[in-house]
Amino acid sequence: MQSLDDDQAVEVVTIPLAGKSTIADHMVIASGRSTRQVASMAAKLAERIKAECGRSPRIEGLPTADWVLIDAGDVIVHLFRPEVRSFYNLERMWSFGDAPAAMPEPPRTGEQPRT
Template identity: 65%
Template sequence: MLTRILSSLDDDKAEDIVTIDLRGRSAMADHMVIASGRNARQVASIAEHLVDRLKQDTGRSARIEGKDTGDWVLIDTDDVIVHVFRPEVREFYQLEKMWMPADALGSLRADAAREASAAAMPQ
């Protein structure tokens, strides 16, 4: 299921995809995936396509919340919880901080700082 979800997000050009292993930490799911879309329309589209693909591939219906506004869409597949955000909303809620182990979060921040530094360098 996780592989299908990540593939769908990648196909729809979701950005900053983070996977968090919840096994042994939460009974609600095995994994949490957090991703961003560039705007509300893309967030809603990413979520809708994901739900459609999962239904087609597995025959299972995922529950979806928030698609109408497109700020933060939650998709519950039972095994994997997927959050798709507009970047500003994702920054505000900072789910990664709540769920990621401290060592993984530090590595994620270092990667983001390197990317930002590389993007700021003149070509």
């Protein structure tokens, strides 16, 4: 998650899947502002996973970077352009009636903190 924060990912959501699905224990969904940012976030995250885990994650969708899926074993990361994320709405599909755990964004310079 730190890598996504460093790359200024927006609307980062974590959905716990343990006990609900056998595909992974957690799903992370985040957006980038453009295909270029999505591709950059995906490449940096894949490098970090390889450095920390010793194995390269599986990556799908990198050439177009509208929706990039990174399969890191116990964690699956979906990186989207905002329009594509809105269209597929994975948070709703995978939340199982639970509200996804959204990470609040820090206020931008000059803005008041959200309450």
